[in-house]
Amino acid sequence: MPSTDPGQHRPVMVEEVLEHLACGPGQVVVDATVGSGGHATVILDRIRPDGWLIGIDRDPEAIERARKRLSRRGRVTLRNDDYANLEVILDESGVDAVDGVLIDCGASLEQFTTARRGFSFRLDGPLDMRMDPRQATTAAQLVNKLPERELARIFEEYGGERRARRIAKAIAATRQQQPITTTAQLAATITRAIPPRARPRRLHAATKSFMALRIAVNDELGSLRKALEAAIRRTKAGGRIVVLTYQSLEGGETKGAFRLARDRSRCPPFPSGEVPRIRILTKRVVKPSAEECGENPRARSATLRAAERL
Ligand SMILES: C[S@@+](CC[C@H](N)C(=O)[O-])C[C@H]1O[C@@H](n2cnc3c(N)ncnc32)[C@H](O)[C@@H]1O
Incomplete structure (x- = not known):
């Protein structure tokens, strides 16, 4: 076995x-x-x-x-x-x-348990998520460059995230202050965007958004x-x-x-x-x-x- x-x-x-x-x-x-x-x-x-x-x-x-x-x-x-x-x-x-x-x-x-690969909201690392590191686009690039509407579409379509628009809005506001470059920054931004009572009980608040970004980064x-x-x-x-x-x-x-x-x-x-x-x-x-x-x-x-x- x-x-x-x-x-x-x-x-x-x-x-x-x-x-x-x-x-x-x-x-x-x-x-x-x-x-x-x-x-x-x-x-x-x-x-x-x-x-x-x-x-x-x-x-x-x-x-x-x-x-x-x-x-x-x-x-x-x-x-x-x-x-x-x-x-x-x-x-x-x-x-x-x-x-x-x-x-x-x-x-x-x-991939999930190696912090430097940037797949996990549980481990702080660069916001990367590329399965093939030779590929040009990282998760940080999508998060910092995509229009708010497009980010919301990704979270909703690929992650089934009901609060996609709210999360995208919070990301757009945060990145105006400073670029989001780490998994911990993104996870915190997403968590803050969802009111405590609306956060899922069994899942981390960022679970669906992280999955959606990974799907988008790697097409x-x-x-x-x-x-x-x-x-x-x-x-x-x-x-x-x-x-x-x-x-x-x-x-x-x-x-x-x-x-x-x-x-x-x-x-x-x-x-x-x-x-x-x-x-x-x-x-x-x-x-x-x-x-x-x-x-x-x-x-x-x-x-x-x-x-x-x-
Ligand atoms: C669930 S793991 C596979 C585990 C494997 N079956 C084993 O028993 O060890 C998925 C793997 O598929 C690779 N992968 C995902 N999308 C791919 C793609 N489009 N082309 C090639 N490999 C891909 C990932 O890099 C990852 O290593």
């Missing part, structure tokens, strides 16, 4: 992922969000001895961790890239079609849409696509992409003229067991969807 070192990301729904990926010896599988290599480790065990795992992550620190963990476990190619570029990555690897693709959305425990939904389309196109007949999502927008993107590829008539043809089709394997989404939710809080919001390429 994968390591359960408390500082290391614990892979979610491992048994369910393996069951739906249904991978076996000799297969070529893409782990599009290889992270710390938790899922990749168990996939490699299944595709041994002559299988090939192509691992992608846009975070160079994740790629380094995966390299250390996976390098001796079999044939592994690691690419530090956005999974939106899946087709280019496969072309460059000389692969036409793969047997399986796993996408495990969102940020990792390592998470745009990348997911492209990756799903690429995965559907480049998985061979009988191959599987498995997606773990942690919030409703990611789930909605996945559901939409799967439905489009299921209902041929609604699916736009690809440039080749081919219309790839899939069968949705999870008529009802799969949720983690109560036991797993008890052991790993991150699992609680997880939802698994899977499809088979026809």
